[in-house]
Amino acid sequence: MSLRRLWAVAVKEYNHIMRDPITLGLVILAPTVLLIVMAFAVTVNIQHVPIAVLDYDRSPTSRAFIQRMTAGDDLDLYAQVDEFEEVDSMLLRGKIKAAIVINPRFAEELLAMRSMPLLVIIDGTEPQSGALALDHIASRTEEFLSQKLAQNLEALGAPSDSLQMLDLRVRTWFNPGLKSKNDVVPGLISLVLGLPAMSVALTLAREREHGTLEQLIATPVGRSELILGKMLPYILVGLVNVVLIPTVAILVFRIPFHGNYLLFFLLSAIFLFAILGMGTIIGVFIRTQAAALALSFLVIFFPAFFLTGIFFPIAALPEVMRMESLVLPGTHFAIITRGIFLPGVGLDVLWPYAIMLFGLGVAFSAIAALFFRKKLG
Amino acid sequence: MFRRIWALAVKEFYHLRYDWWMPAFMLFGGALELILVGWATSRPMTNLPLMVLDEDQSPASRQVITSLENTGTFTLEALVFDETPIREAMVQGSIYAAVIIPPDFSEKMASANQVPILAVLLNGAESTPATAALRAVEGLAREMGQEIAVKRLGIDADEFAGFDFSVRTWYNESFSEAYYTTPAELALMLEFTVLLFAALAFSRERELGTLEQLLVMPLTSFEIIIGKSIPVVLVGFFDFSLMLSMVHFVFKVPIRGSLPLLLLLALGYLFVELAKGMAISVFSRSQHQAFLLVMILGFVDFMFTGYAAPVESMPKFLQGVAQFIPAQHWLAILRGIMLKGANLQVLWPNLLALLILGLVIGAVSLRYVRRALS
Numbered sequence: 001m002s003l004r005r006l007w008a009v010a011v012k013e014y015n016h017i018m019r020d021p022i023t024l025g026l027v028i029l030a031p032t033v034l035l036i037v038m039a040f041a042v043t044v045n046i047q048h049v050p051i052a053v054l055d056y057d058r059s060p061t062s063r064a065f066i067q068r069m070t071a072g073d074d075l076d077l078y079a080q081v082d083e084f085e086e087v088d089s090m091l092l093r094g095k096i097k098a099a100i101v102i103n104p105r106f107a108e109e110l111l112a113m114r115s116m117p118l119l120v121i122i123d124g125t126e127p128q129s130g131a132l133a134l135d136h137i138a139s140r141t142e143e144f145l146s147q148k149l150a151q152n153l154e155a156l157g158a159p160s161d162s163l164q165m166l167d168l169r170v171r172t173w174f175n176p177g178l179k180s181k182n183d184v185v186p187g188l189i190s191l192v193l194g195l196p197a198m199s200v201a202l203t204l205a206r207e208r209e210h211g212t213l214e215q216l217i218a219t220p221v222g223r224s225e226l227i228l229g230k231m232l233p234y235i236l237v238g239l240v241n242v243v244l245i246p247t248v249a250i251l252v253f254r255i256p257f258h259g260n261y262l263l264f265f266l267l268s269a270i271f272l273f274a275i276l277g278m279g280t281i282i283g284v285f286i287r288t289q290a291a292a293l294a295l296s297f298l299v300i301f302f303p304a305f306f307l308t309g310i311f312f313p314i315a316a317l318p319e320v321m322r323m324e325s326l327v328l329p330g331t332h333f334a335i336i337t338r339g340i341f342l343p344g345v346g347l348d349v350l351w352p353y354a355i356m357l358f359g360l361g362v363a364f365s366a367i368a369a370l371f372f373r374k375k376l377g
Numbered sequence: 378m379f380r381r382i383w384a385l386a387v388k389e390f391y392h393l394r395y396d397w398w399m400p401a402f403m404l405f406g407g408a409l410e411l412i413l414v415g416w417a418t419s420r421p422m423t424n425l426p427l428m429v430l431d432e433d434q435s436p437a438s439r440q441v442i443t444s445l446e447n448t449g450t451f452t453l454e455a456l457v458f459d460e461t462p463i464r465e466a467m468v469q470g471s472i473y474a475a476v477i478i479p480p481d482f483s484e485k486m487a488s489a490n491q492v493p494i495l496a497v498l499l500n501g502a503e504s505t506p507a508t509a510a511l512r513a514v515e516g517l518a519r520e521m522g523q524e525i526a527v528k529r530l531g532i533d534a535d536e537f538a539g540f541d542f543s544v545r546t547w548y549n550e551s552f553s554e555a556y557y558t559t560p561a562e563l564a565l566m567l568e569f570t571v572l573l574f575a576a577l578a579f580s581r582e583r584e585l586g587t588l589e590q591l592l593v594m595p596l597t598s599f600e601i602i603i604g605k606s607i608p609v610v611l612v613g614f615f616d617f618s619l620m621l622s623m624v625h626f627v628f629k630v631p632i633r634g635s636l637p638l639l640l641l642l643a644l645g646y647l648f649v650e651l652a653k654g655m656a657i658s659v660f661s662r663s664q665h666q667a668f669l670l671v672m673i674l675g676f677v678d679f680m681f682t683g684y685a686a687p688v689e690s691m692p693k694f695l696q697g698v699a700q701f702i703p704a705q706h707w708l709a710i711l712r713g714i715m716l717k718g719a720n721l722q723v724l725w726p727n728l729l730a731l732l733i734l735g736l737v738i739g740a741v742s743l744r745y746v747r748r749a750l751s
Contacts, residue, residue: 020662026669037676041685048689091547092717094709097687116542124549125557125716129687134544141542165522167494168515173467175501178511183504195672202665209585286398289664290577294402298409306413313473313506316422335470342502343468 005221009229013203017233024237027199031192031241032248038188039253043181049129049136050078052090052099061107068144069100074136087121097123098133110148116141174342175256185255186341187310189245190333193271194304196238197279198296200231204283205292224369227284231276231365238272239265249341258344267336267350270357274329275300277364284372304330332356381596385604393608403574403612407566407620414562415555415628422509426454428463428475435483441495444521445476450513463498473500474510489529548633548716555628560715561684563620564708567643568650568678571613572671575654578605579746580667598750602655602743609651610644617643624715633718639711642728646707649735652742659749678704703738706731 017024053069055062070077078096081087087099103109103117110117120137122130175182207213216226242265249255278300286292306312307321308330314322325331332353339345347354393400427445431438445451454472457463466472477496485493497514499507549556582588591601618640624630632639657674661667679685681699688699699705706727713719713727721728 020666023663023666023669026666026673030669030672033673034676037680038685040680044686044690046687046690049687050689092713092719092723094713118542120542120544122544122546122552124546124552125712126683126687129690130546130552138542165492165525166518167492168518169494169496170499170511171496172499172501172507175504178499178501178504178507180504180508183502198668199665202668206663206665288396288398290396290581291398293573293577293664293668294398294406297402298406302406302410302413311505313422313425313503315425315473315506338502339470345468349469 002222002225006225006229006232009216009221009226010232013230014233014236016203017237027196027237028240028244031195032244034192034195035185035188035245035248036252038191039181039185039249042184043253046129046132047073048076049074049098049133050076050096051133052079052081052087052096053077054081054084054087054099054101056104057102057106059107061110062102065102065106065144066100068140069137075133091121091123094123097126097129098137100137110145111152116145181253182255183338183342184310185249185253186337187308187334189249189337190271190308190330191304191310192245193238193241193268193333194275194300194330196234196241196272197275197300198293199237200234200276200279201282201286201292201296201300202289204230204280205286205289208286209288223372224365227280227365227368227372230283231273231280234276235269235272238276239269242268242272255341257341259340260344260346263346263350264337264340267333267340267354267357270354270361271329271333271336274333274357274361274364277361277368278329280368281364281371284368303328307331308334310334326356327360329357329360332360378600382600382604382607385596385601386607389605389608399574399577400612403570403616404619407563407570407616408623410566411559411562411620411623412627415559415624421449422506423449424452425450425474425506425510426472427451427510428455428457428466428472429453430457430460430463430475430477432480433478433482437483437486438478441476441478441482441517441521444517445514448513448517450509467498467500467502470500470502473503473506474498474514476514486525493525556630556716559624559628559630560712561682561708563617563624564711565679565682565684565704566620567613567617567647568704568707569671569675570616571609571647571650572654572657572675573668574609574612575606575651576657576661576667576671577664578609578655579658579750580661580664583661584663592750598747601750602746606651606655609654610647613647613651614644617647630715632715634714634720638721639714642707642710642714642731645735646703646710646731649703649707649731649738652735652739655746656742659746678702681705682708684708700730701734703731703734706734 017027051070053066055066066077066080069075075098079086079090081090084101087096087101090096091099099121101119101121103119106117118141120134122134124130172178207216221229246257246261246264250257279296282292282295282299286295303324304310307317307325308314308328309325310330314325314331317325336350336353336357339350429442429445431442442453442456446453451474454466455462457475460477463472463475467475475498477498479494479496482493482495485491495514495518497511499511501507546552579588582591596604621632621639621643625632653674654671657667657670661670681688681695681702682704683699688696688705691699709727710724710731713724717723
């Protein structure tokens with residue numbers, strides 16, 4: 001391998017990228033847009049869930065209950081209705097996500113402390129707002145009920161503190177409040193930084209589609225030089241994103257960053273090397289860009305979404321999938337990004353993942369180079 | 378005219394024969410994605426590794442440990458004797474939660490009015506399994522708490538129904554995630570595949586320099602557009618039918634409304650995305666550029682569909698923007714027909730919005746593409 005020839009290929013590819021500033025802009029912009037969109041989706045606080053109330057009791061107790069339900073920003077009272085049919089039609093039209101039906105003898109039965117004279121209806125097509133509404137209704141009912149119970153007990157002369165049951169104390173490390181955005185957004189970084197790999201697959205396929213690959217082969221450039229030279233400019237472009245994307249995550253989405261930025265940059269570069277290696281394999285196997293695109297979705301994008309532990313924890317995957325997740329660079333890099341962002345750990349904890357990434361990068365490039373010769377030799 | 382359009386469409390299909398990856402991806406990529414989504418979201422969170430620090434070492438505390446294991450959520454990773462191994466395991470990310478039972482636990486359990494304490498430590502760096510762990514521990518704590526209350530208040534346990542109220546989940550009685558995710562994925566996959574396929578139509582010819590050849594042929598720009606659209610529409614529609622049957626037969630999601638209406642509206646929606654894709658296609662100078670534009674526009678659409686985050690929780694301004702996203706109305710229609718059995722009387726606002734958006738987008742796109750081609 002000669003560094004001079006490697007450099008020549010990299011410069012050629014660099015010139016090619018620079019000649020088309022729109023595409024370059026999009027290559028840089030796409031991961032950021034993707035991060036913003038998906039991070040926004042996990043950051044949205046589900047609030048203002050519209051509900052309807054059907055109060056058959058119409059007592060002061062039931063009115064107080066409704067008041068408590070709709071206080072605050074979580075549940076919005078869309079309508080108070082008189083007929084069950086109205087609930088039906090509102091759910092069907094998607095105007096409300098949940099409805100509370102209060103039994104005719106709500107106040108009486110509540111006083112008797114026997115059961116909960118209440119029916120909650122959830123729109124099962126929208127589990128996010130539905131489950132949230134259910135959670136809120138449950139916890140507020142519990143509050144309301146224990147208050148009522150305490151009043152009852154005191155009226156009977158019993159100490160109301162005997163109602164205190166079990167005190168569950170929750171401590172959350174690394175991420176106070178257990179906000180999902182704080183670990184999903186760093187995980188997403190490993191997904192969006194994989195996009196340049198799809199670009200590499202496309203550019204390699206382009207050379208073949210245009211028939212310019214033969215020209216390159218005819219030059220004294222070796223295959224590993226060609227492959228590394230093709231990857232190098234995209235590693236550079238990717239590194240621009242390595243600066244840009246955490247900045248967006250930290251400034252726009254307020255994700256805490258506790259680790260060492262330099263380490264993050266370094267390990268990101270290794271990750272880019274590994275994931276671009278995957279893109280290169282695709283580019284080597286495939287003859288047209290459309291095909292390269294399709295295959296990159298199947299091999300790079302979808303698995304990165306489902307098998308790298310960003311949204312679905314690796315521990316919950318079945319054995320076969322867990323093995324597969326080990327050969328995906330995103331799996332190791334997602335552990336690294338979360339580790340550096342949240343607990344702020346260093347190489348002493350992360351070294352196995354770093355070595356794994358580097359190993360994958362070497363293996364992928366080697367496979368690419370090997371098949372490159374076979375395909376064209 | 379029809380003969381010429383036909384010839385062009387045949388040429389496009391001829392292309393596909395030599396470049397079968399793209400249509401194969403369109404046909405089966407969506408199906409594969411559906412399997413992954415349906416499967417990943419249908420699995421309950423089980424066997425999460427858990428560490429327990431039992432400082433009480435009593436029958437009561439051992440009972441807690443057994444109950445924790447019986448929730449099915451946890452596998453007991455280790456019983457530890459101080460907090461150090463817990464901290465180490467958390468930093469390494471090998472456990473998501475730990476439970477600490479303090480020394481006076483059994484004493485307080487047995488007393489008449491003291492409150493027993495349980496502590497749970499969560500690994501916030503993995504919030505999804507940590508939240509599942511918290512839910513399981515909370516459920517257990519609620520159960521234990523009710524037992525204590527019932528015992529202390531001297532209520533007959535059989536008579537006490539607890540704080541549970543009855544819940545009914547409409548349109549999705551078992552509250553299955555697949556009901557929610559697979560139709561949404563189906564709707565979005567249709568958008569992405571059609572957009573991508575259409576976006577490559579002209580950008581490819583332009584990049585390879587064959588667009589000029591196409592333009593000097595005795596075809597009007599209108600004929601070229603139709604000829605280019607036919608394969609996209611056919612493959613896209615076939616793709617949709619395939620995915621729909623998968624959602625229905627594999628994931629057992631019902632189609633409660635009218636199937637012909639659903640197919641008809643899917644076809645209509647397909648044309649809206651086709652128009653967008655064609656506009657991207659003539660705008661882009663290379664396939665690479667077309668692909669990146671599709672990714673960016675597609676994901677921005679995705680944000681407003683209400684699939685990832687409910688639209689009504691978004692800021693007012695974004696709620697307004699969402700009204701102009703065809704995919705949002707399409708998703709509402711698809712879910713309405715499949716899950717709620719809705720008919721036109723219910724769906725007309727979405728349908729009207731989709732129709733207007735489709736006509737505007739179609740007209741603008743057609744004008745733009747025709748001008749670019751001539």
